[in-house]
Amino acid sequence: MKCFQGSLEASQGNPVTRVDSLPRIAATVLGNTLQCLPPLSLARSPARPCAPARATPFPHPPATPSARAAAASLSSEPPKPVGSSSSLVYLAGAAAAGVGGYYFYSQSASSATPKVFTPTKEDFQKVYNEIAGRLEEKDDYDDGSYGPVLVRLAWHASGTYDKETNTGGSNGATMRFAPEGDHGANAGLKHARDFLEPVKGKRLPAPLFFAPPRSNTNPIIIAKFPWISYSDLWTLAGACAIQEMQGPTIPWRPGRADKEAAACTPDGRLPDGAQGSKHLRDIFYRMGFNDQEIVALAGAHALGRCHTDRSGFDGPWTFSPTVLTNDYYTLLLNEKWHIRKWDGPRQYQDKTNGLMMLPADYTLIEDKAMKPWVQKYAKDNDLFFKDFSQVVVKLFELGVPFKERSERMTFKPTNA
Ligand code: HEM
Numbered sequence: 303m304k305c306f307q308g309s310l311e312a313s314q315g316n317p318v319t320r321v322d323s324l325p326r327i328a329a330t331v332l333g334n335t336l337q338c339l340p341p342l343s344l345a346r347s348p349a350r351p352c353a354p355a356r357a358t359p360f361p362h363p364p365a366t367p368s369a370r371a372a373a374a375s376l377s378s379e380p381p382k383p384v385g386s387s388s389s390l391v392y393l394a395g396a397a398a399a400g401v402g403g404y405y406f407y408s409q410s411a412s413s414a415t416p417k418v419f420t421p422t423k424e425d426f427q428k429v430y431n432e433i434a435g436r437l438e439e440k441d442d443y444d445d446g447s448y449g450p451v452l453v454r455l456a457w458h459a460s461g462t463y464d465k466e467t468n469t470g471g472s473n474g475a476t477m478r479f480a481p482e483g484d485h486g487a488n489a490g491l492k493h494a495r496d497f498l499e500p501v502k503g504k505r506l507p508a509p510l511f512f513a514p515p516r517s518n519t520n521p522i523i524i525a526k527f528p529w530i531s532y533s534d535l536w537t538l539a540g541a542c543a544i545q546e547m548q549g550p551t552i553p554w555r556p557g558r559a560d561k562e563a564a565a566c567t568p569d570g571r572l573p574d575g576a577q578g579s580k581h582l583r584d585i586f587y588r589m590g591f592n593d594q595e596i597v598a599l600a601g602a603h604a605l606g607r608c609h610t611d612r613s614g615f616d617g618p619w620t621f622s623p624t625v626l627t628n629d630y631y632t633l634l635l636n637e638k639w640h641i642r643k644w645d646g647p648r649q650y651q652d653k654t655n656g657l658m659m660l661p662a663d664y665t666l667i668e669d670k671a672m673k674p675w676v677q678k679y680a681k682d683n684d685l686f687f688k689d690f691s692q693v694v695v696k697l698f699e700l701g702v703p704f705k706e707r708s709e710r711m712t713f714k715p716t717n718a
Pocket residue numbers: 450451453454457490573574575576582599600602603605606607608609610612613614615660662694
């Protein structure tokens with residue numbers, strides 16, 4: 303395990319002071335505490351002042367009142383700081399987390415010259431591995447994996463892009479805020495955002511001896527990768543989930559910065575499952591995609607399922623919703639679909655009544671320009687994987703102002 307010391311510059315511009323992993327944490331905490339306590343022996347020892355806590359808040363509290371109000375409604379908000387009386391409880395928690403391999407981040411305790419932390423491919427591979435390792439942690443979640451909902455999170459973060467105004471897209475991760483997090487199309491994505499929260503960071507109140515009570519709003523961060531922006535984390539998680547669910551390699555690059563609530567996109571930028579091909583074209587052409595790309599992207603519906611409490615629709619598209627294949631296209635073409643008789647919204651059902659298609663899926667075989675692509679992908683899984691990878695890379699990069707010559711990285715799947 304690599305330990306970092308000194309200050310880091312988070313990719314979203316947040317300076318963070320990172321104080322070593324557990325043995326050093328324990329030593330530092332104990333050392334600082336002992337320095338602050340009165341000497342136990344009667345022999346007089348020279349008084350040593352406690353090291354002043356240096357405040358380098360992470361993440362930065364929002365600057366404007368409106369941003370503060372919005373941050374207060376973060377839909378994946380970490381626990382709020384509580385009174386200092388619980389400091390020791392949290393300290394114990396911090397130590398326990400350290401044992402589990404967590405790093406300990408604090409805004410105090412280092413007076414060293416801040417160093418800029420520039421994450422390398424190896425650092426991003428570690429984030430990838432962390433996400434991959436947790437995908438099936440709670441096997442009672444849905445079909446046993448968080449993979450599909452992570453793909454949907456990355457897609458919904460990216461799919462708000464508007465090429466005319468160059469607004470929306472994955473850069474900003476504005477779905478953290480109401481109103482965007484509350485848009486009907488994003489229902490259920492809190493599961494994905496909450497799943498990723500501990501990968502980035504957990505805010506805990508500062509114990510007394512790290513920061514005096516007056517700065518109790520400056521939390522200690524216990525986290526593995528607080529330097530990654532939410533926007534990078536969400537898209538990296540999407541790429542990771544696709545690869546881990548046996549999909550193609552999804553090259554990915556960092557460079558997204560989180561934005562404030564003011565950058566939330568208006569409702570209505572994501573597609574409506576109840577509609578047909580005209581609507582799909584309106585939505586996806588706005589992002590800069592063509593018909594072939596729409597059909598290739600829709601192949602993601604080989605994964606996951608619809609939930610009545612999220613979209614109102616119900617059921618999976620394929621029999622293997624945690625493995626990416628071209629089954630979506632073969633089933634769409636070869637099954638006999640009928641309208642489901644139920645109280646819910648209009649959706650298609652196969653003869654086993656175990657699978658479903660949205661009207662927006664079924665329209666791909668009703669539309670003359672789109673159907674040939676469904677046929678091609680149904681016949682040729684390699685072609686689907688090649689085109690799917692290309693179009694997902696494009697989707698995740700819409701509107702992101704990458705640095706010139708920034709290079710894409712490919713990550714090694716954990717099951718390779
Ligand atoms: C073509 C237009 C699209 C429409 C109308 C659409 C609509 C929907 C709907 C209604 C759901 C069910 C949500 C729920 O109830 O949990 C869903 C789930 C999903 N969508 Fe799409 N989607 C579209 C395109 C895409 C694209 C482009 C991707 C990714 C590249 C994608 C990936 C997914 C995944 C993985 C799920 C399953 C999520 C889960 O299991 O929790 N979809 N989609």
